[in-house]
Amino acid sequence: CVEVATHRHGCCVLQRCIDFATPPQKQALIAEISKQALSLAQDAFGNYVVQYVLELGHLEACQAIVNSLRGNFATLSLQKFSSNVVERCLKLGGMELEKDWIVRELADAVTLSRLLQVRAGRHPTS
DSSP, rough: OOOHTTTHHHHHHHHHHHHSOOHHHHHHHHHHHHTTHHHTTSSSTHHHHHHHHHHTHHHHHHHHHHHHHOOOHHHHHTTHHHHHHHHHHTTOOHHHHHHHHHHHHHSSSSHHHHHHHHHHOTTEEE
């Protein structure tokens, strides 16, 4: 799953597999993507697969992905590819508790200072 999802064309193939899979196949694919969400979110192509699963709007799958990313949202929000996944998580409907976790992670005093420095174009260690 990771090998396919992180390939330039494989990420699109995996999305189509989800579309045309039987319910048990779809459940298995989504479960594996959810388990691998942290590494996939940081990949140039894998992040699209994670976002695709989030866009499907299946509450359990979205919760599984957010749980896989929990504790890493600040770091993920600073990276080019994974920041799109963080944004998608914040836009999820019906996930108020999970969105609250994400915001709390990002609003931590040290984290927020680091995020603002990066946003302003300054490296956090300078």
